[in-house]
Amino acid sequence: MAAVDRPKTKPRVPAVDGWFTLDGDDGPALIGSRCQRCGTYSFPKQLNFCPNPACTSQDFDEVELSRHGRLWSYTNNCYQPPAPYVPPSGGFQPFAIAAVELEAEQMVVLGQLTAGVDVSELHVGQDVVLVVETLFEDDEAEYLVWKWRPIEPDATSGSAPRDQETHDA
Amino acid sequence: MRDHDVAILGVGMHPWGKWGRNFVEYGITAARAALDDAGLTWSDVDFVAGADTIRNGYPGFIAGSTFSQALGWRGNRVASCYAACASGAQALDTARAHILAGLCDVALVVGADTTPKGFFAPVGGDRPDDPDWLRFRLLGATNPTYFALYARRRMELYGATPEDFAQVKVKNAKHGLANPNARYRKAVTVDDVMASPIVADPLRLLDICATSDGAAAIVLASMDAARRHTTNPVKIRAISTVTPTFPQTIIEMPNFATDSAAAVAPPERSFKDAIAWAAYEQAGIGPEDLDVAEVYDLSTALELDWYENIGLCKPGEAERLLRDGETALGGRIPVNPSGGLACFGEAIPAQALAQVCELTWQLRGHAGGRQVEGASVGLSCNQGLFGHGSSVIVVR
Incomplete structure (x- = not known):
């Protein structure tokens, strides 16, 4: 194995098709749908029927959902979940999971928090922003998923100037 | 009726x-x-x-x-x-x-x-169209993940503490001591619960029900x-198996998102409230008529939610009810005299029936060391994946 020259970069592909964008001017976004008649959003996107019982629309727009939201609640996984969960290449590490309230869509969306975030740093109501991170990899590819990254209101340095901008905005 | x-x-x-x-x-x-x-x-x-x-x-x-x-x-x-x-x-x-x-x-x-x-895992095979498969693959979201989201929310909204959650386990473990059908028949202390490992923060191993045969x-x-x-x-006077009403704004297992309330305001009653209320309406009674209840304590924290959902107290008052001993045997309205899921662990298709078995023994006066004296009206309730839930009212 060690003697074989492996390519340094594997293709980076979404772990699920059509649920989120990888980039864009404002960063990645979840792809949902919006009913053309009643305005109800769905995630994942729902292009066949409207979940509103009073609506029989069959016309929907694919829309990018809000990139920012607030923690409705959060938890973590201290033990490795069963398959089809696949641990990251370095082995399982506990990770946090968020339920995030999106204001415009009036809905709560789940997602992992970015790697390394500890629940002790979190509080309900905290601002978070959507990012894309590696979920796991195999010999063929690196598989990506959406995650939520906490935004610290008083962050003055470090990783994400754009986060700070959007928080202020 | x-x-x-x-x-x-x-x-x-x-x-x-x-x-x-x-x-x-x-x-x-x-x-x-x-x-x-x-x-x-x-x-x-x-x-x-x-x-x-x-x-x-x-x-x-x-x-x-x-x-x-x-x-x-x-x-x-x-x-x-x-x-x-x-x-x-x-x-x-x-x-x-x-x-x-x-x-x-x-x-x-x-x-x-x-x-x-x-952990309960989804049915095997590659099924990327099945939300129950996808939640494990994309989120690593187990059932306790959802229980823990509700528990943290309860702490935030009502100031519940991990010690409150532990007290639910202590109460149910005590009840279950007298139940020959329970899997766990062992007294548990708050310290035992607090010393058990965190599975899904804030829930510890002893806060979460096991899976059982x-x-x-x-x-x-x-x-x-x-x-x-x-x-x-003993008679069955009501069975409720209602779905949520759109928009369901509490995240449901195994979903990735709630319904959107952008176009339609959320219903007056939450799903879990509605499960019990449909049974009350069918039976023509209210929470004040209950003598005993069996509720679905998938986690200790969820038992507290149920006190409010079935109308034993107002939202935010469940911890007080528990601390005052009102839901323990001998209290005003004993909850889970069987020991609940805390003592049984979940055997999914049997569990809602087990609740009704317990209520039947209670109403016959045959519940031995866990008897609720003079019980003549009982209610069970539960909730599961994909918007399913139930409530049964039995009378004698």
Whole structure:
């Protein structure tokens, strides 16, 4: 194995098709749908029927959902979940999971928090922003998923100037 | 709605545990116990409703037929019901509907499960269209993930503490000491709970119900047929198996998102409130009429939510109810005298039936060391995956 020259970069592909964008001017976004008649959003996107019982629309727009939201609640996984969960290449590490309230869509969306975030740093109501991170990899590819990254209101340095901008905005 | 009563003639269970045998064995043990309890034989049964298990291959998906064949084909009618944790209640409701429609006199309802060790996992195979598969793949979201999201929310909204959650376990463990069908019969202290490892913050191992093998069965009869066997049976007065109302704004297992409330305002009653309220309306009673309740304590924190959902107190008051001992045996309204899921662990298709078995023993005065004195009205409730839930009201 060690003697074989492996390519340094594997293709980076979404772990699920059509649920989120990888980039864009404002960063990645979840792809949902919006009913053309009643305005109800769905995630994942729902292009066949409207979940509103009073609506029989069959016309929907694919829309990018809000990139920012607030923690409705959060938890973590201290033990490795069963398959089809696949641990990251370095082995399982506990990770946090968020339920995030999106204001415009009036809905709560789940997602992992970015790697390394500890629940002790979190509080309900905290601002978070959507990012894309590696979920796991195999010999063929690196598989990506959406995650939520906490935004610290008083962050003055470090990783994400754009986060700070959007928080202020 | 007394003219919609059906009689519970017999109840039976196979003890909960991790026995590692085929679920059909457990189901037949429970069915025979329920028939014996009713003073009937298999040849008296017109209709079998089975509560399905999705993790035991094809026989699990056709539980009504599976149990009928195991008891011996007799040409009876069958139904098989899947509604996640509410499967047992849905099977019970199906049997009740057949009786009330005059299609049969005596029905046997059976639920049984054999469970894997550890977290519940989705059915095997690659199924990228199934949200129950995808939530494990994309989020690593187990069932305790959802329980923990609710628990953290409760701490945020009402100031609940991990010690409050631990006190639920302490109470239920004490109740379960006197239950021969419970899997865990051991007193637990707050320190024991707080010393157990965190599984999904803020929930610890002893806050979360285990997965168990077990079976429960109930023999139902029309009131006319019941009169030939008994003078004062426990009666089912209501069964609720309602879905959520759009928009459901509390995240549901195994979903990735709630409904959107952008176009339609959320309903006045949350889903879990509505489950119990539909049963109250059907029975024509209210929470003040209850003597005993069996609620679905998938986690300790969820038991506190249920106190409010079934109207024992206002939102935010459940911790006070618990601390004052009102929901313990001897209190104003004992909850989970059986020991609850804390002492049983979950045997999914059997669990809603086990709740009704317990209420039946309570109303007969046969619950021994866990008896709620003078109980004559009981309510059960539960909630499971994909917008399923149930509530049953029994009276005597």
